[in-house]
Amino acid sequence: MFVLAQLSDLHMAGRPRLSELASKRALGYINWQRGRKYIHRPEVLDAITRDVKAQAVDHIAVTGDLVNLSLPVEYERARAWLETLGAPHDVTAIPGNHDVYVPAVVPSPAAYWGDYMRGDDGPSGFPFVRQRANVALIALSTGVPTGPFMATGRLGQRQLSNFAEALAQTHNLFRIVLIHHPPLSPPARYMRRLIDAEDLRQVLAEHGAELLIHGHDHERAVIRLDGPRGTKIPAVGAPSASARGPHGHESAGGYNIYRIDGDAAAWRCEMIARERGADGTVREIGRQSLF
Numbered sequence: 124m125f126v127l128a129q130l131s132d133l134h135m136a137g138r139p140r141l142s143e144l145a146s147k148r149a150l151g152y153i154n155w156q157r158g159r160k161y162i163h164r165p166e167v168l169d170a171i172t173r174d175v176k177a178q179a180v181d182h183i184a185v186t187g188d189l190v191n192l193s194l195p196v197e198y199e200r201a202r203a204w205l206e207t208l209g210a211p212h213d214v215t216a217i218p219g220n221h222d223v224y225v226p227a228v229v230p231s232p233a234a235y236w237g238d239y240m241r242g243d244d245g246p247s248g249f250p251f252v253r254q255r256a257n258v259a260l261i262a263l264s265t266g267v268p269t270g271p272f273m274a275t276g277r278l279g280q281r282q283l284s285n286f287a288e289a290l291a292q293t294h295n296l297f298r299i300v301l302i303h304h305p306p307l308s309p310p311a312r313y314m315r316r317l318i319d320a321e322d323l324r325q326v327l328a329e330h331g332a333e334l335l336i337h338g339h340d341h342e343r344a345v346i347r348l349d350g351p352r353g354t355k356i357p358a359v360g361a362p363s364a365s366a367r368g369p370h371g372h373e374s375a376g377g378y379n380i381y382r383i384d385g386d387a388a389a390w391r392c393e394m395i396a397r398e399r400g401a402d403g404t405v406r407e408i409g410r411q412s413l414f
């Protein structure tokens with residue numbers, strides 16, 4: 124049995140200096156001051172962090188948007204939070220669009236969180252692969268800076284072809300794909316979609332994976348993607364781990380636990396959803412078998 128927890132979209136915020144309010148950050152800061160700061164709450168993240176640590180999981184995946192405006196103070200805060208979660212060996216992080224909010228900060232996630240974003244074989248960059256027990260964590264990066272009012276992501280051809288190779292090399296393991304953007308977006312989220320999602324789905328259809336986990340939409344969701352030879356790949360979206368309550372289509376703050384058992388002949392995977400209720404306590408709100 125291998126137990127993985129997935130936390131996503133923390134949006135840890137810091138106060139920008141005037142000189143840091145250039146370009147897209149100014150709009151993002153207005154957006155934050157007008158409403159998002161009432162949605163993403165440090166006390167919610169604290170409650171969820173305490174809860175996940177009490178669950179004694181084997182590994183924790185953090186699927187992007189750790190920070191809000193990609194400010195140095197935010198990267199530092201997220202680094203400290205990662206260290207409270209666990210050692211780099213036991214916690215795997217990937218960036219989201221908010222972690223590379225403007226072009227100047229593209230190197231920053233690796234600079235601040237590099238040891239949490241590195242494969243077993245050492246080199247940094249994406250995709251990277253970590254094997255824990257009979258599980259392969261295959262980490263992708265869709266984080267690219269975008270223009271105002273955009274929150275799109277992109278993998279790029281080079282990452283996609285290396286991803287295909289990583290899936291082929293780990294086919295005997297329970298392959299979990301970590302990605303920030305969802306592999307499929309409704310038309311209403313066109314400005315927030317993964318631009319090369321169709322290419323991603325094609326690689327998955329050809330090479331297969333046992334599970335894909337993502338964030339970005341701040342919404343609990345399970346869909347099934349086509350795998351090879353008529354198989355289906357569950358793709359699970361996690362809520363924000365800092366959201367105070369449900370908001371529009373967004374779910375209340377929470378996270379997911381995946382319990383993986385069996386072997387390549389017959390995998391089993393159960394998902395447990397945990398959520399922070401209005402009274403501030405975090406509890407299980409449901410479980411479902413993905414396999």
Ligand SMILES: [Fe+2]
Nearest residue numbers: 188219220339
């Ligand atoms: Fe995002």
